[in-house]
Amino acid sequence: MKYFARKIGLLLFALFVAVTLNFFIPRMMPGDPASDLIDKMQGVPPEALESIKVAFGINTEDPIINQYGKYLLNILKGDFGISLSRFPTPVSDVLKVAIPWTLGLIGLSTIISFLIGTVIGIGCAWNRNKSAATFTVGFFIFIRSFPYFWLGLLFIYLFAFKMPVLPIGGSYSPYIPKEGLDYFISVIKHAILPASTIIISSMGAWILTMRNNMINVLAEDYITVALAKGLPLKRIKGLYAAKNAMLPSITGFAMSLGFVVGGGLLTEMVFGYPGVGLMLFQAIQAKDYALMQAIFLFISAAVLIANFIADVAIMLLDPRVRDGGK
Amino acid sequence: MLGDVFKLFIENKKAALGLCILLFFITVAILAPVIAPYDPKANKIETIEVIETERGRNITVERENSDEFNEKRIYSQTVTTTYEKNTKKFPLNSPPTSEHFFGTAHSGQDLFSQVIWGTRITLMVGLVTGLFTTILALTLALVSGYFGGIVDDIISLFTNVFLVIPSLPLMIVIAAYITVKGVFPIVLILALTSWPWPTRLLRSQVVSLKNRDFIRVSKSLGEKHSYIIFREMLPNMISLVMASFFQSTMGAIMGEATLEFIGLGNVSIVSWGTVLYWAQTNGALLSGAWWWFLPPGICIALIGTSFALMNFAIDEISNPKLRKR
Amino acid sequence: MNDKRILNVSNLVAGYEIKKGFVKAVDEVSFTLDKGEFLGIAGESGCGKSTLAYGLMKLLKDNAVIKSGSINFNGQDIQAYSNEQMNQIRWVDMSMVFQSAMNALNPVLTIGEQLTDGIFAHKDVSKEEAKNRALEVLKLVDISADRFDAYPHQLSGGMKQRVMIAMGLILQPDLIIMDEPTTALDVVVQRTIIEKIQDLRKKFGFSVIFITHDLSLLVEISDKLAIMYAGKIIEYGNANEVFLHSLHPYTKGLMNSFPSLTGPIKRMGGIEGKPPDLLNPPKGCRFAPRCDKSLDICFKEYPETYSKSENHWVDCHLYNKDGNSNG
Numbered sequence: 017m018k019y020f021a022r023k024i025g026l027l028l029f030a031l032f033v034a035v036t037l038n039f040f041i042p043r044m045m046p047g048d049p050a051s052d053l054i055d056k057m058q059g060v061p062p063e064a065l066e067s068i069k070v071a072f073g074i075n076t077e078d079p080i081i082n083q084y085g086k087y088l089l090n091i092l093k094g095d096f097g098i099s100l101s102r103f104p105t106p107v108s109d110v111l112k113v114a115i116p117w118t119l120g121l122i123g124l125s126t127i128i129s130f131l132i133g134t135v136i137g138i139g140c141a142w143n144r145n146k147s148a149a150t151f152t153v154g155f156f157i158f159i160r161s162f163p164y165f166w167l168g169l170l171f172i173y174l175f176a177f178k179m180p181v182l183p184i185g186g187s188y189s190p191y192i193p194k195e196g197l198d199y200f201i202s203v204i205k206h207a208i209l210p211a212s213t214i215i216i217s218s219m220g221a222w223i224l225t226m227r228n229n230m231i232n233v234l235a236e237d238y239i240t241v242a243l244a245k246g247l248p249l250k251r252i253k254g255l256y257a258a259k260n261a262m263l264p265s266i267t268g269f270a271m272s273l274g275f276v277v278g279g280g281l282l283t284e285m286v287f288g289y290p291g292v293g294l295m296l297f298q299a300i301q302a303k304d305y306a307l308m309q310a311i312f313l314f315i316s317a318a319v320l321i322a323n324f325i326a327d328v329a330i331m332l333l334d335p336r337v338r339d340g341g342k
Numbered sequence: 343m344l345g346d347v348f349k350l351f352i353e354n355k356k357a358a359l360g361l362c363i364l365l366f367f368i369t370v371a372i373l374a375p376v377i378a379p380y381d382p383k384a385n386k387i388e389t390i391e392v393i394e395t396e397r398g399r400n401i402t403v404e405r406e407n408s409d410e411f412n413e414k415r416i417y418s419q420t421v422t423t424t425y426e427k428n429t430k431k432f433p434l435n436s437p438p439t440s441e442h443f444f445g446t447a448h449s450g451q452d453l454f455s456q457v458i459w460g461t462r463i464t465l466m467v468g469l470v471t472g473l474f475t476t477i478l479a480l481t482l483a484l485v486s487g488y489f490g491g492i493v494d495d496i497i498s499l500f501t502n503v504f505l506v507i508p509s510l511p512l513m514i515v516i517a518a519y520i521t522v523k524g525v526f527p528i529v530l531i532l533a534l535t536s537w538p539w540p541t542r543l544l545r546s547q548v549v550s551l552k553n554r555d556f557i558r559v560s561k562s563l564g565e566k567h568s569y570i571i572f573r574e575m576l577p578n579m580i581s582l583v584m585a586s587f588f589q590s591t592m593g594a595i596m597g598e599a600t601l602e603f604i605g606l607g608n609v610s611i612v613s614w615g616t617v618l619y620w621a622q623t624n625g626a627l628l629s630g631a632w633w634w635f636l637p638p639g640i641c642i643a644l645i646g647t648s649f650a651l652m653n654f655a656i657d658e659i660s661n662p663k664l665r666k667r
Numbered sequence: 668m669n670d671k672r673i674l675n676v677s678n679l680v681a682g683y684e685i686k687k688g689f690v691k692a693v694d695e696v697s698f699t700l701d702k703g704e705f706l707g708i709a710g711e712s713g714c715g716k717s718t719l720a721y722g723l724m725k726l727l728k729d730n731a732v733i734k735s736g737s738i739n740f741n742g743q744d745i746q747a748y749s750n751e752q753m754n755q756i757r758w759v760d761m762s763m764v765f766q767s768a769m770n771a772l773n774p775v776l777t778i779g780e781q782l783t784d785g786i787f788a789h790k791d792v793s794k795e796e797a798k799n800r801a802l803e804v805l806k807l808v809d810i811s812a813d814r815f816d817a818y819p820h821q822l823s824g825g826m827k828q829r830v831m832i833a834m835g836l837i838l839q840p841d842l843i844i845m846d847e848p849t850t851a852l853d854v855v856v857q858r859t860i861i862e863k864i865q866d867l868r869k870k871f872g873f874s875v876i877f878i879t880h881d882l883s884l885l886v887e888i889s890d891k892l893a894i895m896y897a898g899k900i901i902e903y904g905n906a907n908e909v910f911l912h913s914l915h916p917y918t919k920g921l922m923n924s925f926p927s928l929t930g931p932i933k934r935m936g937g938i939e940g941k942p943p944d945l946l947n948p949p950k951g952c953r954f955a956p957r958c959d960k961s962l963d964i965c966f967k968e969y970p971e972t973y974s975k976s977e978n979h980w981v982d983c984h985l986y987n988k989d990g991n992s993n994g
Contacts, residue, residue, distance in 0.1 A: 026502060026503070026506075029499075029503060030502075030503045030506050030507060033503050033504075033507070034507050037507075037512075038515070041515055041516060041519060042519055157647060157650045157651070157654075158643060158647050159643075160646070160650070161592070161642065161643040161644070161645070161646025161647045161649075161650060162639055162642065162643040162646070163596055163599050163600060163603075163639065163642055165600065165603055165618075166618070166635065166638075166639035166642070166643075169622075169627055169635055169639075170639070172627060173627055173630075173632055177627065177628065177630065184628075228657070236770050237765060237769040237770045237771045238770055238771055238772055238773045238774075240721075240726060240728075240765075240771075241763075241765055241771050241772075242773070243726060243728075244724055244726055244757060244758070244762070244763050244765075245757065245758045245762075245784070245785045245788060245834075246753070246754035246755075246757035246758050246759075246785075246788050246789065247784060247785070247788045248788060251784065251788075255773070255775075255776060256773050256776075259775050260773070260774065260775055263775075270506075271505060271506075271539070273506075273508070274505075274506060274507065274508030274509055274510070275508070275509065275510070277508050277510070277511075278508055278509060278510025278511065279510075281510060281511070282510070282600060282603075282604075285604065296511070296514065297604060300514065300518050300604065300605065300606065301605070303518075305518070305519075308514070308515060308518060309515065311511065312511045312512070312514075312515045315508055315511045316507050316508060316511065316512075319506060319507070319508045320506050320507070323506045333775065334774075334775060335774070335775060335818040335820070336774060336818070336820050339818075339820070339821065
């Protein structure tokens with residue numbers, strides 16, 4: 017239980033740090049982006065200007081502590097201010113529309129990638145000396161070195177431009193009414209390329225991690241004992257080898273979630289997929305700081321929570337952690 | 343000990359290949375002024391040749407006699423120069439030709455030169471950031487792991503927290519606010535968002551080394567801390583530090599390309615990332631200009647692969663179980 | 668093959684394939700084992716005893732192989748057996764007790780699961796029957812039944828070793844190979860384990876091959892002793908014979924290197940030097956460089972086996988075939 021309590025504590029503290037960073041970053045940056053922005057906004061309605069000022073904390077007589085307090089309160093209320101680029105829509109509304117697309121695309125792709133990658137990794141370790149294993153490993157090392165967004169561009173070029181099999185971007189066809197089977201199919205069709213980009217780019221990491229873990233585990237003595245006992249190969253591969261090799265894999269998964277999500281965001285940008293990533297991109301272009309900050313918070317929170325779930329998974333799988341905590 | 347590791351490294355085929363690729367790019371970067379056929383930002387070549395210079399007559403403009411011995415005159419003379427100016431404009435948006443190996447950009451710049459010159463910035467940012475991050479991580483890891491106690495608790499807490507805060511969004515948020523343009527802010531942002539991972543990795547090794555017998559012996563012999571850290575621990579951590587350096591460098595190269603691509607970097611410099619940025623903003627993809635975005639991506643991948651190969655080799659050297667028999 | 672004999676190893680060669688050649692960890696080793704007999708194999712680190720143990724169960728993997736020779740177990744030539752065939756006899760007829768210092772227990776399974784899966788692999792029984800059998804063997808090694816659902820990290824070193832022994836017994840095999848089962852345990856626990864093994868042997872009558880570097884453990888409990896050096900068995904015989912009338916200088920050196928509890932205090936001797944390189948072993952007797960009684964011929968030729976009696980032989984030039992002492 018100590019482990020569990022520690023992990024919850026870490027989650028809450030990290031959330032707190034993310035929220036605080038969010039508050040202080042605009043106030044700490046060199047180069048005075050605020051005035052910069054205000055100068056550029058000549059014909060902007062005064063409320064918009066207000067929201068910028070609030071976001072930057074300038075021209076307020078309130079001491080920093082008060083501002084911070086108000087900020088925290090607003091967050092708890094779900095009020096992230098007004099979006100500049102989509103004035104006068106509140107930021108929270110923008111997020112509400114975008115989040116489901118992101119969760120669907122990035123969430124599912126990450127899980128699929130992890131599962132497939134782990135299975136392939138186990139295979140590569142078990143059949144270490146076969147050339148297929150070496151080739152697979154080499155191939156994915158190469159693929160992994162391409163920037164995520166570049167692979168997305170390549171896919172678009174190949175499959176949407178050269179051979180117009182799949183749509184170029186967006187998450188669904190605007191010509192189809194938003195319900196029913198046709199809509200569903202359209203959604204799937206639009207998701208194939210971005211999902212494939214994420215899956216193929218990130219799979220390599222899981223393959224390599226699992227392969228290395230398996231190789232280490234297969235050299236352990238309890239594997240020799242299992243062989244001496246004449247246990248069926250399936251049991252040795254699974255409960256003796258894979259179950260032990262999974263543990264550091266899951267830890268690794270949790271730690272690289274942030275990176276994978278980042279890659280997913282880029283993919284959204286490239287494909288024009290209307291999720292949180294695309295919103296972020298557009299927010300940057302439009303210097304919509306309120307929206308940017310809210311997205312940062314959302315992404316951080318999502319990753320932190322996913323991390324926590326992974327920690328809980330380890331607790332359930334590894335009896336040593338249950339008892340002592342690592 | 344270092345010599346042995348180095349020797350093993352060179353002998354390993356993967357490492358040798360990786361090293362060759364890296365050295366190739368470093369050479370390209372150093373020799374950029376020599377190898378690149380054109381100025382990366384130019385979209386035309388102008389040559390100016392003087393044909394004729396004609397001098398007109400000398401006209402006296404002013405004359406002054408101050409006294410019978412001194413005279414001052416001011417002359418004026420016109421000179422007419424006839425030039426021949428040859429302007430050769432590069433083709434716009436052209437696929438690869440013998441004159442432009444990688445084709446040209448939207449407004450005619452030679453992409454081959456851009457990629458060659460881009461190697462400099464990309465490699466420099468990557469290596470400098472990698473170095474900076476690794477040194478920072480190593481320092482924190484040593485202080486935290488070796489001295490333990492409350493210092494360790496604090497550093498570890500922050501490392502763990504920053505580890506889980508996703509780096510790309512953080513990078514984006516910071517970069518969006520920085521209006522000071524230049525390469526240095528990019529390096530700083532990249533380093534500030536990528537220090538946690540290697541710190542944690544190196545710290546684990548410091549802690550496990552600290553509890554090994556040979557360190558305990560040194561301690562009980564009363565050796566100075568600096569001696570133990572620099573002469574006993576560090577040599578045993580070389581392979582991990584090298585691996586971290588490669589990872590950090592690769593991460594920095596990717597990060598720089600990403601930031602530039604989104605438009606958050608400094609788009610006036612020439613790096614592989616900016617080439618991709620301009621490709622994207624000019625709709626290269628949809629106009630079928632594959633030559634624009636293909637080479638930078640492949641180059642990044644090649645460097646990434648070279649680091650991965652060298653990393654693989656280091657893994658095999660430090661963990662014999664992974665070696666091929 | 669008389670029906671008291673359960674194991675006959677003949678000219679076994681096993682070792683490791685490396686780039687530079689083949690390391691002969693087990694070089695033409697021969698010995699026999701009868702039903703219910705206790706054979707102790709002693710030798711220093713690197714002499715090949717573990718390779719021998721793993722080789723007998725055909726557990727050598729990766730670049731470790733059996734090159735030649737025969738292993739005849741219960742009338743079958745098992746060195747030619749396939750993995751499937753070996754799996755039929757593994758644990759059922761021949762089992763192994765591993766060092767507890769090794770990571771021999773799977774950290775993510777309870778010891779109950781690890782005990783019973785050995786049963787399920789070979790016998791078609793109900794879960795309850797398997798559990799009962801597991802509890803039986805746990806009782807035999809004095810581990811309380813409530814540890815059935817415990818995980819390995821919750822047990823002490825001594826307990827883990829006893830679990831390994833219980834695991835080895837669970838299908839009542841004819842032969843149990845024990846590889847350094849008491850190393851890394853303190854002397855009191857060592858004693859308990861050895862006594863327990865004696866106890867169980869009396870009860871169930873299985874044969875034991877006990878491998879160790881600690882000769883002092885073996886002299887009381889073994890029926891037969893084999894002394895291994897650099898891949899070869901250099902002396903072999905009844906435990907008492909070998910102990911009281913050691914022939915080989917190496918054996919004598921080993922016997923001299925642990926003090927007896929009774930008797931006069933004498934100066935301990937060690938054996939200087941270190942064992943030879945098994946990749947390119949020397950032509951003559953392998954112990955010659957360290958032997959204080961070496962002759963010229965010891966460096967040139969490997970000694971022929973001299974049998975002092977039916978149950979005591981030695982490979983040493985000090986004794987030629989006719990029993991005449993050369994030195």
